Amino acid sequence: MSDVQAIGAVAEDRIAVAPNWKLVWWRFRRHHLALVSAGLLICLYLVVLCPDFFATQSPEQTDARQAFIPVQTLHFLDDGWNPWVPAIAGKRNPVTLRMEWTTDTQRKVHVSFFTRGFPYRALGLFDTNIHLLGAADPGQRIFLLGSDRLGRDQWSRIMHGTQTSMTVGLVAVTLSVIFGVVLGGISGYFGGITDQIIQRLIELLQSVPTIPIWLALSAALPRDWTPIQVFFAITVILSLVGWTTLAREVRGRFLALREEDFVLAARLAGCSQMRIILRHMVPTFLSHIIATSSLAIPVMIINETSLSFLGLGIRPPAISWGVLLQEAQNIQTLALAPWLLIPGLIVIVAVLAFNLVGDGLRDASDPYSH
Amino acid sequence: MTRLAMTIALLACALLNFAQPAAAQSKYHEAPAFDDQVKAGKLPPVDQRLPEQPLVVPVVEKVGEYGGVWRRAFLGPADANNYVRVVYDGLFRFTPDGAEIEPKLALGAKSSEDYKVWTILLRKGARWSDGAPFTADDILFWYKDVIQNKDLTPSLPTWIRNTDGSAAKVEKLDDYTVRFTYDRPATLFLQEMANQDGPDLSYAMFLPAHYLKQFNPDYTPKDQLDHMAQASSFRSWTELFAQKATPTSNPERPTMAAWMPVSRVSDPVFTIRRNPYYIGVDKDGNQLPYIDEVRFTYFADQQALNLQAIAGNFDMQARHIQMTNYPVLKEQEKSTGKYHVLIWPTFGGSDAVVAFNTTYQADPAIGKLMATKDFRIALSYAINRDEIKESVFLGLGEARQAVPAPSHPYFPGKEWAQKYTEFDRDKANKMLDALGLTKRDPQGIRLMDNGKPATIEISVVPAFGAWPDVAQLIAQDWQAVGIRAVVQIRERALHQKMRESNELMTEIWNEDTTAFPFTGGSKLDPRNSPLQTLTLGPLYYRWLNSGGKEGVEPTEPLKRIMALIDTARREGRDGQIKAAQELFQIWADNVFEIGTVGLTPMVQGVVVVNSKMHNVPTTLGNDWPLRTPGNARTEQFFFAK
Amino acid sequence: MTRYIVQRLLLLPFLLVVYSFVIFVIMQAPPGDFLTAYVATLSATGTSITADQIQALRHEYGLDQPFIVQYLYWVQNLLSGHLGLSLEYQRPNAELIGAQLGLTLALALMAFVLTWLIAVPAGIYSATHQRSVLDHVITVINYVGVATPNFMLALILMWIAFAYFGISITGLYSPEFVDAPWSIARVVNLLEHIWLPAIILGIAGTARLTRIMRANLLDELNKPYVVTARAKGLREWRLVLRYPVRLALNPLISTIGWYLPQLFSGSLIVATVMNLPNIGPLLLRALINQDMYLAGAILLIYSFLTIVGTLLSDIALAMMDPRIRMET
Helix, strand or coil: CCHHHHHHHHHHHHHHHCCHHHHHHHHHHCCHHHHHHHHHHHHHHHHHHCHHHHCCCCCCCCCHHHCCCCCCCCEEECCCEEEEEEEEEEEECCCCCCEEEEEEEEEEEEEEEEEEEEEEEECCCEEEEEEEEEECCCCCCCCCCCECCCCCEHHHHHHHHHHHHHHHHHHHHHHHHHHHHHHHHHHHHHCHHHHHHHHHHHHHHHHCCHHHHHHHHHHHCCCCCCHHHHHHHHHHHHHHHHHHHHHHHHHHHHHHHCCCHHHHHHHHCCCCHHHHHHHHHHHHHHHHHHHHHHHHHHHHHHHHHHHHHCCCCCCCCCCCHHHHHHHHCCHHHHHHCHHHHHHHHHHHHHHHHHHHHHHHHHHHHCCCCC | CCHHHHHHHHHHHHHHHHHCCCCCCCCCECCHHHHHHHHCCCCCCHHHHCCCCCEECCCCCCCCCCCCEEEEEECCHHHCHHHHHHHCCCCEEECCCCCCEEECCEEEEEECCCCCEEEEEECCCCECCCCCECCHHHHHHHHHHHCCCCCCCCCCCHHHECCCCCECEEEEEECCEEEEECCCCCCCHHHHHCCCCCCCCCCCCCCCHHHHHHHCCCCCCHHHHHHHHHHCCCCCHHHHHHHHHCHHHCCCCCCCCCEEECCCCCCCEEEEEECCCCCEECCCCEECCCCCEEEEEECCCHHHHHHHHHCCCCCEECCCCCHHHHHHHHHHHHHHCCEEEEECCECCCEEEEEEECCCCCCCHHHHHHHCCHHHHHHHHHCCCHHHHHHHHCCCCCEECCCCCCCCCCCCCCHHHHCCCCCCCHHHHHHHHHHCCCCCECCCCCEECCCCCECEEEEEECCCCCHHHHHHHHHHHHHHHCCCEEEEEECCHHHHHHHHHCCCCCEEEEEECCCCCCCCCCCCCCCCCCCCCCCCCCHHHHHHHHCCCCCCCCCCHHHHHHHHHHHHHHHCCHHHHHHHHHHHHHHHHHHCCEEECEECCCCCCCEEEEECCEECCCCCCCECCCCCCCHHHCHHHCEECC | CHHHHHHHHHHHHHHHHHHHHHHHHHHHCCCCCHHHHHHHHHHHCCCCCCHHHHHHHHHHHCCCCCHHHHHHHHHHHHHCCCCCECCCCCCEHHHHHHHHHHHHHHHHHHHHHHHHHHHHHHHHHHHHCCCCHHHHHHHHHHHHHHHCCHHHHHHHHHHHHHHHHCCCCCCCCCHHHCCCCCCHHHHHHHHHHHHHHHHHHHHHHHHHHHHHHHHHHHHHHCCHHHHHHHHCCCCHHHHHHHCHHHHHHHHHHHHHCCHHHHHHHCCHHHHHHCCCCCHHHHHHHHHHCCCHHHHHHHHHHHHHHHHHHHHHHHHHHHHHCHHHHCCC
């Protein structure tokens, strides 16, 4: 055999003995867009793990004198590697009462990486005060993405918001998918009374529109719960409403697949019902589930944003993307401080990333696509 | 009508006078809109429509021109008070500075020496908007057939009650004179008169008897009424009557206001149009109002409303305009010149106060501290009011306690207004140490007697955008002196429920009743229900209401305040001023509620006025009892061509 | 088939009763009632109301009755065909809902048609021309559409329209036409205003639909029968449209029934922000102000439409996919 043929044969052997996940991974690698997105998501989840490390200051620190500071440009060179941001001076316009900021490029506030800043508890395990970046002089403040109306640093708040929103999205979708696949599968596979009951339940949940359910459930939450408890409750509420669509689609598929030969074969071979459902039927539309899930995470994120916008979900002083957007949802922000809409961009980027990864996974895991 | 035309008309009148000395001379002038109708005989001439002594309304800048549509915005039927404020349809009304009360629909009022007997004089020849005479019968109808009817009014309005709870005697002396006889001195009678214009779904004290008789069981058989109610999907005839009696939901109801509704407040556009029988004229004899029509457009969302205001689509609007949009409005004012922006600061008090529940019982340790005056004083010193002013109120207003405005007669003096408002962390720390809170936990929070860290919950309803921010700033300030504060943002219904059941620790609200401390809506009187007052001490209310059986007895300062209020209600103006000043000294000294910043335009204080609109005052007393902008005498606003 | 439909129809009244109870419970769940919300609104705009007045109103509106009495009163009204009276508007609910119905349907239908017209062809194109430039472009646009919270988009677009173009777009009509009788000019005015809300409402739906269409079609396109048909010489487009697309539409059809109530309630938040005369904002207001009869009436109609919608979509599903018909 020639070398090329030999290599080809070896490659084929490797493919033949590789487990499924390896195959999926090799195929996934080929989608560059999905790879980049996956990398982005990993970065975001790093932030989720430890937002304070990435923050430059405490997200709650207010200073009335530093409200509505625009985005500060980070310069990297100053006689060699020495990052800095320009110092700023603010004055309230006597006629319009608007805070006007001017940058003073002569005076510099130096920024250093892996610097010591405010203390925090990393991963809930140990206390530290090292941050990815921050002002070299701990007494000064830098505003990489500007400040809000109370003088709080938006960069740091976004870090914390990322932690909350991404977690809510992931957990809520996981719960939804579990509910949806299990209940939809049972409904579709068994048919009859079970199907009727589950379908009516779905109709019940679907027919009362989501917003009133949220309003009532959120309003019924005990008010003395901590933000963490409220946060988990909201997650569960969101997932309770989200599983129905998936369930119906799964049921549709099951109704169709029930008559397929391979199901009959599995039944004749003596497989239990559960095994048939999970091991044989579900994988055929796994790609559909993945596609829907990858679209559901961002929907959950948007739902959380909507809830917070209505003042029902996660509320200040807790921070989530929804809370940040809600605080930016007014004319004052649009007119005077448009950089406070940056959390919206982050939402879009995160959602984009999830969708591209989901697409890549779908294409990679689809056994028929080549 | 243009100036020139008016002059010519006057000259023509004068000439006519010369020519036909016997012919009737038209003293008054009316809007050109009515010319056709008068000529066709559909409407009597203006002299016959006005009373013998019409209300002469002074103008702010100059005599105006007829015409124009005043565009405004409202947020739905719950915003009916938007209309109430614009028309301020009362027998009496407050002056623009809010210091005096002047007659409006009524001609005047007299009282006996002891203030027990009041006589109201009405204007001879005044008419409702459908032409029927406006007489004492309209007040008597309200008295006999509305408020004494248990179905329509389950309990009497407080201001008409005698000391034993029965209704004061109201009698008609003649068609234009009504006498009220109380068994107690009714020193605040005029103030009440100035607010009996039918706000908040209540009945005005004068109703079109000739129209409403058909809906009242004293004149129409009950089963006929029930039948009518059923036909309109109402539960009972009382709901039908209520709807028929409210101008904003029934355009057919005759009214005395300058403009009469031609659509309903539940429509997408609520329009009110010039009333041909309005009793007001300017000093030149022109029948008011100048403006033809006021059009309220419905907005579901306040942001959209503000956007329209910024775009210059409203002619005079302060309601629902957010204070934080002031910079954008000023910038647009400069660049487009379409409108100018005024500021009408709140009428005294403080726009964000932290009220302490001095009868809090769920945690006795913190409850005891909150009931201690020095604790509250220390926390007042710990607050950086300048920071609040700068970040939340755009640098407007001033640091002050919850006392009346400096221009008001009840003002107790500058040192009282500024009591404990200096930002002094050292003093605060020293005072807290002196209270025995010297031990601290690892986070620096002071420990109370029982060893637990001192934690205070601040309950906030985001009714005004400023408040959650104020709460967060205060929480940080208190943290810095070792008191942990937890900000809890709640929705209104829950917050009020908790207030009533004594569950709130502290709350952020505004104190806006300082100009009217002796009335039933005052936040300073522990005898008023906690729905009105802040969480001063719900258990005091319970004690006072149960005759001492439950609750907690009010403390000495509160007892003194109640005594002062009672005294003031028996005295004339001078006595009231003295009592008020002492009351506010006690109030400021005890800081039951810590005032932060006041005299800002937080409550409907930023006004957008179309550049073409005139006679809008640049300063105005801004408060609900004044029905701002009603007290600006809206009927004399006009558009210059 | 007929037996199946009849069975479902018989269940309808029973379901409605259950729903009416659930809806009533949901509306009563938040603490307080219409009056507490009303009093709070008043105090937020700087007015006050005495405790006596509140008590009188509470009695008048029947809010001081126990929960079950209020519920039975409501049901009684419903059975006699009355949708009740709105506490806030003091007008019959049927009148309020009816006034908004036409425009709500018009807007929702526009958004719906827009969504499907764009999504289905885009999904088909995306699946058949995988990894092409246009596929990537469509992908990114879709994702951005799904990602953007549409109420945020609404306010931003309104501000941009005003700040940079001097247009103020709120509501469905310019002020002069709001109350005017129908005329060509009014229709033109409506069309001028309706395009922006329709787009905003349609964006998120388009994205989701395209993705799912694409995913489903990709699944189908790789099946052996497609290869067979191609081998047999069937032309590409005819092939794609006749078989895989039909199958790919299967899951989508099962959700089409839910468009019916969607049509009815519109998109609550966007319509509120853009000040559209829509059932959506009406419902939101009623819920926030606890105007329970109005909210209850709208929710009940909504539920009814959902049940009918689900039934319709099940029938459609059965018709489109013979495999399901065999079972029922």
